[in-house]
Amino acid sequence: MIEALLVMALGAVILGAALGYAAVRFRVEGDPLVEKIDAILPQTQCGQCGFPGCKPYAQAIAKGEAEINQCPPGGDEGIHKLADLLGREYKPLSAEHGIEKPKSVAVIDEAACIGCTLCIQACPVDAIVGAAKQMHTVIATQCTGCELCIAPCPVDCIRMEGIAETVDSWKWKYPVVALRRVA
């Protein structure tokens, strides 16, 4: 009995020492995973996930504090990519965080704008230009469509507009599967 205890104790001491040494020797700094997650997120910085931006959400996912299905702009595909990267199971987009919408940009009704700068402060990517008491306008190419400027506007002069399809932005569609026609 004593031998058994001794043997186990000896084993525990040796293994513990080895592990302790390894923990010091192979310490990891930083977290490269956050970057990878952040690269998948759509960078709308809309905060619909419940975090104040894409990066914080990425950090939360990396730490395991957030689910991967909280990003409506990233949509189904973003969730699939996150699931792939992290080896987690796919989950459908969580409804409480919003729904996937077609991409759109904010447009300021320039006649109604009073130049309050509130939307400029709200815009996470500085895509609204203007100054106090001057008319504001959205730089459409930089707008991520996060809708954060809509709520602060005191005169409700900002609306979201879908992006119209042009010859340049048109995409080939998924081929119509003839099977369905026959069936």
Place this chain on the structure above:
Amino acid sequence: MNNSPYFLKPASVRFVMLRVLLALTPAIAIYVWFFGAAILVQISLASVTALLAEAGMLKLRGKPVMMFLGDGSALVTAWLIALTFPPIAPWWLTVVGVLMAIVIAKHLYGGLGQNPFNPAMVAFAMMIVAYPSLMSQWPAVGFTDFLPQWNAIFGARQLDAITMATPLDALRTALHTADARATVAGVLGSSASFGNIGGKGWEWVAAGYFLGGIYLLQQRIITWHMPAAFLATLLVISGGFALYDPTRFVGPSFHLFTGGAMLGAFFIVTDPVSGCTTPRGKLIFAAGIGLLTWVIRSFGAYPDGIAFAVLLMNIAAPLIDINTQPPVFGHKRRGGDPQ
């Protein structure tokens, strides 16, 4: 409104499958000549089962039944199963085998074109693992009376009179389990089931498959890669070992003209769905089947190794394909430098 190209070459899956069935007919005729009409019963049984199973699965999966049923792929699977199973196997063995092939190996993976394993070989492997003795009762050559065979399939099994082991099985059993002094020459000389070059009768059936294979090659339905690599590997390796120790290893002619070698070479190995598709991959794939067939025939526990060899290489096929991708136009020479 469809997009370019607007006109297409006349060709269809059904056309391909019907050619394959046509190519099988000479061998079937020879089969009937030597071993009786039981095989025709089995083929009909398998065909009906396959078509019913296919229709049922298509219906369950919500696909247009008539369109897919007409492609003929289920018939090809059914015929291959019938031709690899013993012709006097009980009817339910064939039926269960076909169901396994169509339902599990084919439709659970998404149907035609998506199955990673050869359905006919899945059926064969399952049945030989589950019912090894039933799968080893083959009709004696020349015993072509229809009634006993019919009874063997559907009724009372009075088998002793009409069955014998296949040549491969006989040789393997003799070499493995009999006394240590058994030699290839001794075994071959001792039994009536061995013919001049392969198994008696079987060598002619094999010739029939060969004929069909040539037809498929001529019709450009299969390419030379797979049959050539498979047969060459089997030839070289069995020839080499037969030279090394002729008492323990039987020669290449026996390997090539016995069992499923010829059927396999032209009709099973060449299945494009579950096999490799790159030119180099096809060679590796078929050579692998040849090697494994010989290994399992020579050292393994099952009489014919083709089914297992095919399944094993089916498993490896995706990896072989990934690693044998041919270079794309312009990417062959390093950096594509001009001369």
Place this chain on the structure above:
Amino acid sequence: MIAQLFRFKGGIKPNSHKDESTTQPIKLAPLPPRLVVPLRQSARAMARCIVEPGQDVLKGQVIAVAEGPLCTAVHAPTSGTVRAIEPQPIPHPSGLPAPSVVIEPDGEERWVERFPFDIATATPQQARDYLRDCGIVGLGGAGFPSHVKLGPGEKGIQTLILNGAECEPWITCDDRLMRERAAQILAGAAMMRHITGARRILVGIEDNKPQAIEAMRQAARELGEKEIGVVAVPTRYPAGGEKQLIRVLTGIEIPYGKLGTHFGVQCFNVGSAHAVYRAIAHGEPLVSRIVTLSGNFERPGNFEVAIGTPIRDLLPLAVPRADTNRYIMGGPMMGVGLQSLDVPVIKATNCVLAGSPTLFPAPPPEMPCIRCGECAKACPAELQPFELYWYSRAKIFGKAQEYSLFDCIECGCCSYVCPSRIPLVDYFRFAKAEIWAREKEKAAADTARERYEFRLAREEREKQEKAAKLAAKTAAGREKAAAALAEAQKPARTPEEEAKHALIAAALERAKAQKEQAHPENVSDLTPEQQAEITAIEARRAEIREQAKPHLRQDD
């Protein structure tokens, strides 16, 4: 002169249907009542319009100038009046409209002043700029700007290839052009050779066009040049693909993402060479081209058509048969199905093909892929189309890219041979479009991330500055108090403090202004009654605020 030809793998041999439209010489198409000239003539770029509605233009007058490296100028195809500058349908698979100039011809065909370009004294750069301003783009079908292709690249160009292969069935515009204007084509080629400094010219023509080959050889003999070779190449679609023709004539394979110039070889359509000749020798910009009308027509043939002519006005020239149910711009293998007959002829329009249910039957239903490998045998880019299909269909685009999706030239050979009748090219177009869209999205996301991070950094900096300012202020305040204690009376503020105070005052002002603006003030243009009502409400609000004051510390 060329002993050895090379071959490209794959390819198909469909029935070529060339004879139907080659019997007649090229005829001039009449001017339509209305020309629609899209501003988007070259492959990827849109020119900037410089005319206005109502303005009179002359034939050959610039109506839009080139902007950016891949753009070419656009000219008025005839004299007349600009009626509108508006989105009009253009020949594009999307069927979407794009900005176009609508011109009503006056029927007089008055040219602008034309000056031949003196190529002998001009630098290559000047010559390229001139061609750009003449609106010269590739006339083979893709419409890539010629001046870009004439650029020197890294190593210069040794071999200039003229593409007269014209491998698509039915199309014969290059064939007729070579038969009738061989000398002009070779003259244009010689000019391009001069610009690029190339050594030799090779003309590749499929061997099913013996008359064209003979005409070109005759012209070359007359030119008396040894360094021009007219080569008959085997007839096999897509021998006229640029990369395939370069491969056949020189053995060089140009991978995806590389241009001919990287390898010292460049390839031009014979029509482009002809256009270059017209531009340089006669000062004529590209305002018309040869278009084949073939397929389901009573009188198929080739016509010289003004750019901008609506297809509808073209059809009576060849008389479509009664059962014609569709029109295709380009050939049957790579052409664009026309969704409207109002689309105009553009510079890339080589053919208008009429189709009938018997000529181009509706595609049979798609069956599953059986991985038979026919497509891989037919693929001239030596791809594995069934693997591309497998992953494109399931939208696993990363895998499709691993199988070199972008090396696909969309020639249609795989769809043509597929026994399962799968529209393979459609799947590849879809996958490519998705990947491109995604890359665009990714780039946008990266910009957004950068801007977001910059904003965060700026806010952080501002916070720190504010804190520093605050610290400075309190420190200054304390000092001031101490100073006030020590020395009873002193001049109150230093100039720095003055400035600081001014800043604070301004900030307060701003805050106040903001606060005011925070109230809804969309109150301009109101009627007096409304104004009065608002004032009354405001007064009531003030009253309530006054009453609430004991309870509330602050009303905002």
Place this chain on the structure above:
Amino acid sequence: MTSYLFIILGAVLVNNVVFIRILGLCPFMGVSKKLETALGMGAATTFVLTMACGASFVIDRWLLIPNQLEYLRTLSFIVTIAAIVQLTELVIQKTSPVLHQVLGIYLPLITTNCAVLGIPLLNVSLRHNFLESLLFGFGSAMGFTLALILFAGIRERMEAADVPVHFRGTAIAMITAGLMSLAFMGFAGLDKYK
């Protein structure tokens, strides 16, 4: 020499740890979605299993048997394996963070991978010597890796297959594993050949 070869061959093919012994199914199903991760998992398991076989042999032969403590075998083997796994995890985390993240839960699960405990115990019951133990462990791990890679190859392709909805994911993966197992039964008898 041939006997060693037969040990490896038998462990890789004939008695493949996954397909024939049906051990280690959890990581087999879990980490076979992608080829790269399968390779990573295979490498990690190979390392751990070989080490575990060596270490457990040493403990068994020189610690447990001399002291008549065979009843502590399972316990001490588990502890040893756990320590080796911990060590591996630390090393991987340092050298390949992505692999670490991808292996995720499965890396600690090597601890409870029944193959990793089963093979050392089999070593004892098969009375392998030290070299044989190492080879058997290595061979089994190679068999595990082979199974994982082959399975990953098929799964990558199957990902795009039109599998009926109810069978997507784990269900069809299980069926595939079963059919692969069936194929590996073809090797039966190879190791008994005289």
